[in-house]
Amino acid sequence: RKEVEQDPGPFNVPEGATVAFNCTYSNSASQSFFWYRQDCRKEPKLLMSVYSSGNEDGRFTAQLNRASQYISLLIRDSKLSDSATYLCVVILSGSARQLTFGSGTQLTVLP
Amino acid sequence: GAVVSQHPSWVICKSGTSVKIECRSLDFQATTMFWYRQFPKQSLMLMATSNEGSKATYEQGVEKDKFLINHASLTLSTLTVTSAHPEDSSFYICSATVRDRMTDTQYFGPGTRLTVL
Numbered sequence: 001r002k003e004v005e006q007d008p009g010p011f012n013v014p015e016g017a018t019v020a021f022n023c024t025y026s027n028s029a030s031q032s033f034f035w036y037r038q039d040c041r042k043e044p045k046l047l048m049s050v051y052s053s054g055n056e057d058g059r060f061t062a063q064l065n066r067a068s069q070y071i072s073l074l075i076r077d078s079k080l081s082d083s084a085t086y087l088c089v090v091i092l093s094g095s096a097r098q099l100t101f102g103s104g105t106q107l108t109v110l111p
Numbered sequence: 112g113a114v115v116s117q118h119p120s121w122v123i124c125k126s127g128t129s130v131k132i133e134c135r136s137l138d139f140q141a142t143t144m145f146w147y148r149q150f151p152k153q154s155l156m157l158m159a160t161s162n163e164g165s166k167a168t169y170e171q172g173v174e175k176d177k178f179l180i181n182h183a184s185l186t187l188s189t190l191t192v193t194s195a196h197p198e199d200s201s202f203y204i205c206s207a208t209v210r211d212r213m214t215d216t217q218y219f220g221p222g223t224r225l226t227v228l
Contacts, residue, residue: 041202041222041224042221042222043204043219043220043221043222044155044204044219045219046216046217046218049216087154087155099145099155099157099206099217100157101154101155101156102154103153103154104154
């Protein structure tokens with residue numbers, strides 16, 4: 001079983017749609033959680049951190065359920081510029097702060 | 112935010128040659144940097160953790176003699192792919208951690224696309 005698993009996608013949605021991505025992690029000792037965005041042939045960029053209380057940044061909402069070891073990302077009113085691959089990222093443990101990446105979910109927002 | 116640079120951004124080389132990739136933290140000091148590799152349509156895979164002033168820590172399955180890492184200063188880590196072969200063609204990305212208000216955030220370099228002919 002992979003340490004971090006994501007919806008395989010791809011997701012093709014019309015502009016203005018609401019889309020949700022899910023991610024599960026296997027290690028209950030995982031400490032920190034993030035969503036990164038990666039455009040084609042570019043490096044990943046931090047989209048938002050994920051907290052137990054949930055957090056919202058504009059059209060983006062992230063939630064964490066530690067009991068179910070589950071993370072979600074909701075994008076409302078999707079824009080063409082939201083088209084990218086969304087990576088679920090977990091820091092498992094240890095002082096090295098190593099990131100473990102999910103395989104990513106590809107989103108294409110269609111005009 | 113913090114900036115991490117990489118050089119070169121892309122390189123094409125013949126099989127058997129060695130390629131050095133530089134990763135620099137531009138406005139902060141990084142005692143630890145990470146090197147990742149990403150094949151097409153796959154996620155980033157951690158190759159090694161680069162520690163300033165000491166030996167790198169390699170992930171299982173990554174040959175330390177093939178992927179030489181040197182972290183000689185607090186702002187520079189280098190990855191040398193020795194005797195590169197076509198199967199080493201990949202997107203190599205480095206990252207560094209910045210601690211901000213009790214939260215660690217990793218910033219990534221723009222990546223180096225290596226093509227071995």
